[in-house]
Structure formats: structure tokens, C-alpha cells
Amino acid sequence: MKYLLSVLILFFWSFASAQTEQQLLDFEKQIEAAVVAADISFLQKAYANDFRFKHGTGHIDSKASWLKDVEKNKGKFVSRNVEKSEAELHGDIGITQGTIAVTRTESTYTIHYVRVYRRVGGTWELFMHRTVQQENFK
Numbered sequence: 001m002k003y004l005l006s007v008l009i010l011f012f013w014s015f016a017s018a019q020t021e022q023q024l025l026d027f028e029k030q031i032e033a034a035v036v037a038a039d040i041s042f043l044q045k046a047y048a049n050d051f052r053f054k055h056g057t058g059h060i061d062s063k064a065s066w067l068k069d070v071e072k073n074k075g076k077f078v079s080r081n082v083e084k085s086e087a088e089l090h091g092d093i094g095i096t097q098g099t100i101a102v103t104r105t106e107s108t109y110t111i112h113y114v115r116v117y118r119r120v121g122g123t124w125e126l127f128m129h130r131t132v133q134q135e136n137f138k
Helices: 002-037 040-046 063-072
Strands: 047-054 060-062 077-090 093-104 108-120 123-135
Touching: 002 040, 002 077, 002 093, 002 108, 002 123, 040 047, 040 063, 040 123, 047 063, 060 063
Parallel strands: 047 123
Antiparallel strands: 047 060, 077 093, 093 108, 108 123
């Protein structure tokens, strides 16, 4: 009986963890759609106050400077599609890595990234994005 109970607990824990990972990956796609739409209201809530964005060029944006850049470039992002991604959870910390195909009005490229999220009051917020590689810049 204890064995069966242990197996059931492990099964439900794994299922809940997979659901939470998928919620985080879905949230990541919502962030990318909001960047394309220049939805500053959504992004204001999605990014932590101490958000840092390290670009593939080495340039580092704060939350304020990145949101200003998104607003300034409204209409220049055609798409930002998360093509591959995976999530790893550590309690209220979520780490994602993957690739995003970026299409702008004047260029296309692919970025490989690592992001760190934290869950605050049941809601995820992104506090670190690092582009680890940028390729196929055209």
C-alpha cells in the first residue's frame, strides 16, 4: 500500500511539474508576442523591476531601457517566434533556454538564449535574459 501511494504521489508531482513547465513556456511565448505588438502594459507586468537583458552584442538593457526601445521600435518587429525551448524548475525559480527566430522589417536572425524567471504570488516574472549566441543575421 505504501508503495502504491508513493507511486501515485510521484506521478501527480511529475504531472503538476510538467504543467507548470508548460505554463512558463507559454508565458515566454506571450512575452515575445507582446514585444512584437509593443504591448508595454503587458511587458511592464511580465518583467521584474530588476530585469536585465544582455544582448548578443554585449549591450545590457534594464527594464526601463528595454521597454523604451520596444516602444521606439514599434512596428519594426514582424515576428519573434520561440522555435525550441525547454524549462527547468527549482521551486519558485524557472530557467528556460531555447532559440527565437526574429524577423524585423530590416533584418532576420536567430538568437539562442537563457532566461531566469521567479514566481511571486503565483505569477511568473522574467528577471534575466541573456542572448548566448546570435546567428544568421541578414
